[in-house]
Amino acid sequence: MNILKALKDLKDRYASPFEMTKDGIMGMNQRNVNYISRYNRRDLYPLVDNKLLTKKIALKNNVKTPVLIGSIENQHQVSNVLEIIGDHKEFCIKPAHGSGGKGILVIKDKSKTTGNFIKTSGQEITEHELKRHVTNILAGLFSLGGKQDIALIEDLIHFDNVFSGYSYDGVPDTRVIVFQGFPVMSMMRLSTSASDGKANLHQGAVGVGICLNTGRAVRAVQHNEPITIHPDTDKVLSELRVPHWREVLELASSCYDMSGLGYIGTDIVLDRDKGPMLLELNARPGLAIQICNNAGLLPRLRLIEAMTKKHRLSVEQRVAFSMQHFGVFKD
Numbered sequence: 001m002n003i004l005k006a007l008k009d010l011k012d013r014y015a016s017p018f019e020m021t022k023d024g025i026m027g028m029n030q031r032n033v034n035y036i037s038r039y040n041r042r043d044l045y046p047l048v049d050n051k052l053l054t055k056k057i058a059l060k061n062n063v064k065t066p067v068l069i070g071s072i073e074n075q076h077q078v079s080n081v082l083e084i085i086g087d088h089k090e091f092c093i094k095p096a097h098g099s100g101g102k103g104i105l106v107i108k109d110k111s112k113t114t115g116n117f118i119k120t121s122g123q124e125i126t127e128h129e130l131k132r133h134v135t136n137i138l139a140g141l142f143s144l145g146g147k148q149d150i151a152l153i154e155d156l157i158h159f160d161n162v163f164s165g166y167s168y169d170g171v172p173d174t175r176v177i178v179f180q181g182f183p184v185m186s187m188m189r190l191s192t193s194a195s196d197g198k199a200n201l202h203q204g205a206v207g208v209g210i211c212l213n214t215g216r217a218v219r220a221v222q223h224n225e226p227i228t229i230h231p232d233t234d235k236v237l238s239e240l241r242v243p244h245w246r247e248v249l250e251l252a253s254s255c256y257d258m259s260g261l262g263y264i265g266t267d268i269v270l271d272r273d274k275g276p277m278l279l280e281l282n283a284r285p286g287l288a289i290q291i292c293n294n295a296g297l298l299p300r301l302r303l304i305e306a307m308t309k310k311h312r313l314s315v316e317q318r319v320a321f322s323m324q325h326f327g328v329f330k331d
């Protein structure tokens, strides 16, 4: 390939650092130095890195999360797992320190004929296999750095079917970045066949920027390129709208009060019967959300930083402020 053409392609595809700051796009270094290390106290990290602790503080602060059925903290307790599960026919087992969906086992029923557990895929697993999975979680097979872990058993989320067709073989969640208690930017991540049912953008999931005022799709991106329909389901992405939007934002905003962390990513799912629920928190949320929204985070963060008396505002007042200032559509 002609080297000059290759360079020009590169220049067209990636804005220079100067152009990036001009558009208010925040880079990795800036996020780490000016936001994460300044606003997130290190000693609070375990509250978000450990899903069991997140659940405990959520419960204390009336932040809705899937109900904890039980936890298994050591090998000795593995033999009790069936007692902990009790009469629950549907539940989810996950590592407290997991990420990227690793080690998550979702059980939707128990077979009347075999007594086996039935996964969402329809595949059956025996009690023995279930216990082995828990043992693997405890051994750190799915946790960062292979450290010993805890297994959580929680209620199954019945995902609201308003999003059916928007996600391929996976359930969409809504990410809201919350800065000092103010929602500042949001997106949905939709899994695709390319992303193997996972919602990671770098694995080929679709990211949809969501208007903070209305919950409506702003634009959609796959592999950093704008797209208009879901590549597997042909659903028109601009028609996507998150219901209970104000409630989603209030839930996200209240995660600041419960965690004390100033700059967080909140992942929220919609349960058919229970409405918006917090799935997990992230103290180092990614930056691609800016590409999905075609907008930079910096002007929004600076507006909040410059506000006086913001600490006196309630969750409802902070959300009203964000809806008014960071929306794209009026209704």
Ligand SMILES: Nc1ncnc2c1ncn2[C@@H]1O[C@H](COP(=O)(O)OP(=O)(O)O)[C@@H](O)[C@H]1O
Pocket: 066, 091, 092, 094, 098, 099, 100, 101, 102, 104, 106, 154, 155, 156, 157, 158, 170, 171, 173, 267, 279, 280
């Ligand atoms: N309680 C649950 N019920 C049903 N599915 C769940 C449940 N918890 C997690 N999942 C599925 O697993 C995915 C990842 O869960 P999450 O708790 O965010 O873990 P991770 O940190 O690995 O991303 C979710 O997007 C969802 O598809």
Ligand SMILES: [Mg+2]
Pocket: 100, 101, 267, 280
């Ligand atoms: Mg997750």
